Amino acid sequence: MPFLPGDSATLSTGIQIPVIANGAYAGSTTQQKAEAKDWTLTAIKAGYRHIDTASWYETEKSVGLAVKESGLKREEVFITTKLRPTDHSRVQEAFNESLTNLGLDYVDLYLIHWPQCLDQDADGKFKPVSSPTFVEVWAEIEKIFEQKKARAIGVSNFSIKTLEILLKTAKVVPAVNQVELHPYLVQNELREYCKSKGIVIEAYTPSGYDKVRSDPVIVEIAQKHNATPNQVILAWHLAREIVIVPKSASEERQKENLNLPVLSHDEVKQIDTLDHGERISAKPNPDGIILGWTVEELGW
Numbered sequence: 629m630p631f632l633p634g635d636s637a638t639l640s641t642g643i644q645i646p647v648i649a650n651g652a653y654a655g656s657t658t659q660q661k662a663e664a665k666d667w668t669l670t671a672i673k674a675g676y677r678h679i680d681t682a683s684w685y686e687t688e689k690s691v692g693l694a695v696k697e698s699g700l701k702r703e704e705v706f707i708t709t710k711l712r713p714t715d716h717s718r719v720q721e722a723f724n725e726s727l728t729n730l731g732l733d734y735v736d737l738y739l740i741h742w743p744q745c746l747d748q749d750a751d752g753k754f755k756p757v758s759s760p761t762f763v764e765v766w767a768e769i770e771k772i773f774e775q776k777k778a779r780a781i782g783v784s785n786f787s788i789k790t791l792e793i794l795l796k797t798a799k800v801v802p803a804v805n806q807v808e809l810h811p812y813l814v815q816n817e818l819r820e821y822c823k824s825k826g827i828v829i830e831a832y833t834p835s836g837y838d839k840v841r842s843d844p845v846i847v848e849i850a851q852k853h854n855a856t857p858n859q860v861i862l863a864w865h866l867a868r869e870i871v872i873v874p875k876s877a878s879e880e881r882q883k884e885n886l887n888l889p890v891l892s893h894d895e896v897k898q899i900d901t902l903d904h905g906e907r908i909s910a911k912p913n914p915d916g917i918i919l920g921w922t923v924e925e926l927g928w
């Protein structure tokens with residue numbers, strides 16, 4: 629059954645996850661990170677009940693303040709945060725710092741942000757390190773789940789290759805894999821694989837930015853529905869039963885992203901044909917390297 633904007637999906641742990649989040653990546657400046665408080669609050673007021681942040685975004689404090697100011701009960705908002713790649717050797721400390729930043733005593737979902745473990749040198753450059761492995765990191769994440777400090781645990785930017793390695797020793801199957809997914813990067817193979825393991829796929833960069841928003845097929849379908857291209861793309865995800873993490877800092881566009889048209893079967897199929905495996909957000913450099921790992925290591 630296609631998702632509708634107000635729906636929740638069920639994760640393998642039995643908990644409900646609202647199918648549309650507002651993302652909380654805000655940009656790199658201190659001011660942008662602080663401003664995320666106000667626009668996360670407008671998102672909650674607009675009806676979002678799922679906020680996606682990360683230690684790396686440095687917006688956990690803003691998200692926590694927005695949830696507090698919203699006056700909603702803690703259990704009414706689903707909060708995701710993520711372990712940053714430079715914290716792989718200190719999972720418990722990093723998780724507790726996230727809780728402190730959020731001002732919460734549990735999160736709904738805790739993700740390994742990237743499989744690779746990184747060191748950052750004095751110039752800010754990232755260097756991959758071989759230890760701990762993501763398998764070892766997952767065992768630490770499982771402890772957080774066992775202690776009930778996260779209602780579900782999962783991964784992000786994992787492929788079939790890295791999931792296969794993880795699942796060999798995992799006691800808890802990741803509830804979620806959050807990956808880049810949009811009409812130019814449909815990820816059908818990964819989607820089928822995750823479905824077969826009970827792992828829910830979440831789409832980040834679900835719009836594919838202006839590149840996909842300006843695609844003539846999207847623009848034409850949007851005109852037919854008297855909708856915007858962004859609405860059509862998000863509606864396409866829901867028709868394919870994908871949990872989505874769009875981000876808007878604008879109250880108007882936040883509302884727009886919750887008010888989606890229902891596409892016909894033919895329109896969904898037409899958008900499916902736009903896939904050509906193009907990464908738009910997390911792009912490897914010309915040497916095929918992203919955050920210190922080759923695309924082969926990532927299994928992309």
Ligand SMILES: NC(=O)c1ccc[n+]([C@@H]2O[C@H](COP(=O)([O-])OP(=O)(O)OC[C@H]3O[C@@H](n4cnc5c(N)ncnc54)[C@H](OP(=O)(O)O)[C@@H]3O)[C@@H](O)[C@H]2O)c1
Nearest residue numbers: 651652653680784832833834835858873874875876877881
């Ligand atoms: N796990 C990962 O590695 C990873 C990586 C990237 C992102 N993410 C998560 O995914 C979230 C979203 O990712 P994203 O920002 O790359 O993708 P996105 O939501 O597809 O794109 C956001 C961009 O689209 C604009 N926008 C939003 N709604 C719009 C609308 N209705 N019409 C026109 N433009 C619209 C936003 O501008 P305005 O804000 O001005 O509206 C912003 O520039 C992040 O915040 C983060 O939580 C996770």
